[in-house]
Amino acid sequence: MNAEFDTLMARAGIAIPDDRRPALLAAFVDLRAALALLEDAEAEPAHVFRPDPLGGG
Amino acid sequence: MNTPGAAAKAAIRRINAVDHLLDAFITVTPARAMAEARMVEARLAEGGAPGLLAGVPYALKDIYDTAGIRTTCHSKLREEHVPAADCHVAERLRLAGALLVGKTGTHEFAIGGPSFDLPFPPPRNPWNREHVPGGSSSGSAAAVASGMVRFAMGSDTGGSIRHPAAYCGVVGLKPSYGRVSRRGVFPLAWSMDHCGPLAATVRDAALALQVVAGHDPLDPGSAEVAVGDYLSHLEAGVAGLRIGIPRGWFAAQPGADPEALTAIDHTADVLREAGARVEDVALPDYALFSAAGRVILHAEAFAVHRNALRTRPQDYGRVAFQRLALGATLTAADLLQAQRKRRELTDAVNTQLARYDALLTANVLIPAPRFDTQPDAMASGAPVQMIQFNLTGHPALALPTGLHSNGLPLGVQLAGRRFDEATLLRIGRAVERNSGWEQCPRPPLYQA
Numbered sequence: 001m002n003a004e005f006d007t008l009m010a011r012a013g014i015a016i017p018d019d020r021r022p023a024l025l026a027a028f029v030d031l032r033a034a035l036a037l038l039e040d041a042e043a044e045p046a047h048v049f050r051p052d053p054l055g056g057g
Numbered sequence: 058m059n060t061p062g063a064a065a066k067a068a069i070r071r072i073n074a075v076d077h078l079l080d081a082f083i084t085v086t087p088a089r090a091m092a093e094a095r096m097v098e099a100r101l102a103e104g105g106a107p108g109l110l111a112g113v114p115y116a117l118k119d120i121y122d123t124a125g126i127r128t129t130c131h132s133k134l135r136e137e138h139v140p141a142a143d144c145h146v147a148e149r150l151r152l153a154g155a156l157l158v159g160k161t162g163t164h165e166f167a168i169g170g171p172s173f174d175l176p177f178p179p180p181r182n183p184w185n186r187e188h189v190p191g192g193s194s195s196g197s198a199a200a201v202a203s204g205m206v207r208f209a210m211g212s213d214t215g216g217s218i219r220h221p222a223a224y225c226g227v228v229g230l231k232p233s234y235g236r237v238s239r240r241g242v243f244p245l246a247w248s249m250d251h252c253g254p255l256a257a258t259v260r261d262a263a264l265a266l267q268v269v270a271g272h273d274p275l276d277p278g279s280a281e282v283a284v285g286d287y288l289s290h291l292e293a294g295v296a297g298l299r300i301g302i303p304r305g306w307f308a309a310q311p312g313a314d315p316e317a318l319t320a321i322d323h324t325a326d327v328l329r330e331a332g333a334r335v336e337d338v339a340l341p342d343y344a345l346f347s348a349a350g351r352v353i354l355h356a357e358a359f360a361v362h363r364n365a366l367r368t369r370p371q372d373y374g375r376v377a378f379q380r381l382a383l384g385a386t387l388t389a390a391d392l393l394q395a396q397r398k399r400r401e402l403t404d405a406v407n408t409q410l411a412r413y414d415a416l417l418t419a420n421v422l423i424p425a426p427r428f429d430t431q432p433d434a435m436a437s438g439a440p441v442q443m444i445q446f447n448l449t450g451h452p453a454l455a456l457p458t459g460l461h462s463n464g465l466p467l468g469v470q471l472a473g474r475r476f477d478e479a480t481l482l483r484i485g486r487a488v489e490r491n492s493g494w495e496q497c498p499r500p501p502l503y504q505a
Contacts, residue, residue: 008385008386009382009385011385012385014366014382014385017370020375024382024383027379027380027383030437031352031383031386031387033437034344034348034351034352034437035348035352035391035394037345038348038349038352038391038395038397
C-alpha cells in the first residue's frame with residue numbers, strides 16, 4: 001500500500017511533506033477500502049450506466 | 058417602521074457587538090448593505106414592488122463572488138481575491154431587496170477544516186464556543202444561530218449546509234441538483250455542488266429559496282425546471298402524506314448517540330400524530346452511497362485544485378491539503394465504478410420516492426463535538442449521513458427538533474423528490490411546529 005501510494009502521488013506530481021504523510025496514507029487506505037465496495041461491475045445490468053450521472057431523476 | 062437602512066445598521070451593530078466571540082464573519086460589508094438599503098428605499102419611494110426580501114439582512118459564505126468585495130474561500134491562496142462581478146445568487150437577492158451584511162467563514166475551499174492554520178480563525182458554535190459549528194458553511198450557520206442574520210447562503214457538496222445547520226440548531230436546505238445556480242461560486246466538486254440557504258425557520262428558508270431558485274443558462278448544471286411555490290402551502294400540514302424511514306442506514310451506525318436516534322423516532326411520532334403515514338423502507342447500504350460519493354467528490358476536487366497543489370502546496374492549510382491531495386490516488390477506473398454505482402443508487406432512491414412523498418432519516422448522529430476532537434481525514438464510518446443526497450441530487454432538509462441532554466441541538470433530515478422542495482418544506486414546517494423545537498431555549502448569544 002505504501003509503494004502504491006507513493007507511485008500515485010509521484011505520478012500526479014504532488015510532493016507530500018513528511019509531517020502530512022501519515023494522515024494522508026491512512027486516508028488513502030480508508031478510501032481504498034470504500035472503493036472495494038463499488039467493484040461489482042460484472043454483476044450489473046448493462047443499462048445502469050448512463051453518461052448523465054443524474055439523468056432526469 | 059423599521060426601514061431598510063435602519064435594518065442594515067442594526068444588523069451591522071449586532072455583528073460588531075457579537076462576532077468577536079464567534080468569528081462567523083471574514084468580511085463585514087456595511088457599505089454594500091447601506092447601498093442596497095438605499096436601492097430598496099428608492100424603489101419604495103417610486104411606488105415599486107419592494108421585493109420578497111426587502112430590507113432583510115443576510116450573509117454569503119465566502120466562496121460566493123461579490124463585486125468589489127474580497128472572496129477568500131477562507132484560504133491564503135485567495136486572501137486578496139476581489140471579484141469583478143457578483144455571483145448569480147447575490148444578483149437575485151439584491152433584486153429581491155435583501156441586504157448583504159457580510160461574508161462568512163468556511164472550511165478552507167469548503168473542505169479543509171475546522172483549522173487554526175489559516176489566515177482567518179474558524180467560526181465557533183453559538184451554543185458552546187468550545188464546540189465546532191460544523192462545516193463547511195460554518196460561519197453561515199453560526200451567524201443565523203446567534204441571530205446576526207435571519208438567513209445566510211451556504212454550499213453543500215457532501216453535507217456542508219446540513220452538517221452545520223444540525224450542529225447549530227438552524228434549518229438547512231440543500232435544494233435539488235440544478236435548482237439554484239452555482240455561477241460565481243467557487244467549486245468543490247462540480248457534479249455534487251449545491252447552493253442553498255441556512256435559516257432561522259423553515260419559512261425563512263422557503264423565502265430565500267423562492268428568490269434564488271431558477272434556471273441560469275450560464276451554469277451548465279442549472280435545470281430548466283419551473284420554480285415551485287414554496288410559501289403558499291407551508292402550513293398545509295402532512296395529513297395523508299407518506300413518509301419512508303430508511304432505518305437500515307442509521308440504526309446500527311457505530312458511534313451514534315442514542316439521543317440522536319431517539320430524535321428520529323420522536324419526529325416519526327410527530328408526523329404520525331399530524332396525520333402522515335410513516336413506514337420503514339429498504340434502501341441499499343449507506344456505505345455504498347458514502348463510498349461512491351467520496352470517490353466522486355475527491356476526484357472532482359482534485360481536478361479543481363491539481364495545479365495549485367503542485368505549485369503552492371505550502372499555501373494550503375494542513376487539513377485542506379490532506380483532503381484535496383487524496384484525489385491524486387484515484388484512477389479513471391475508480392471514478393467510473395463510482396459513477397456506475399451512482400446511477401444504480403439514484404434509481405433506488407427514485408423508486409422509493411415514487412411510493413413515498415419524502416424520506417425521514419438521520420443527519421448527524423451526534424451533537425456538535427469539541428474542536429480538539431476533530432479528525433483531519435474524511436473517513437468512512439463517521440456518524441454523519443448526508444452525502445447520499447449529493448450523490449443522487451435529491452433535495453434534503455436539515456431540521457432541529459430538540460436539545461441533547463448536554464444542551465446542544467439535535468435534529469433530523471428529510472429528503473424529497475427532485476424539484477419538489479415545496480412538499481419537503483411543507484413537511485419540515487409541520488415538524489418544526491409540532492416537535493417542540495419552537496419552545497426550546499436559544500443559544501446564550503442569541504438575540505432576535
